[in-house]
Amino acid sequence: MIEDSGKRGNTMAERRQL
Structure with missing residues (x-):
């Protein structure tokens, strides 16, 4: 989940x- 949110910034x- 952290990776997905990280892509969004x-x-x-x-x-x-x-």
């Missing part, structure tokens, strides 16, 4: 902030 941790 947003990590799971960053998604929480967004």
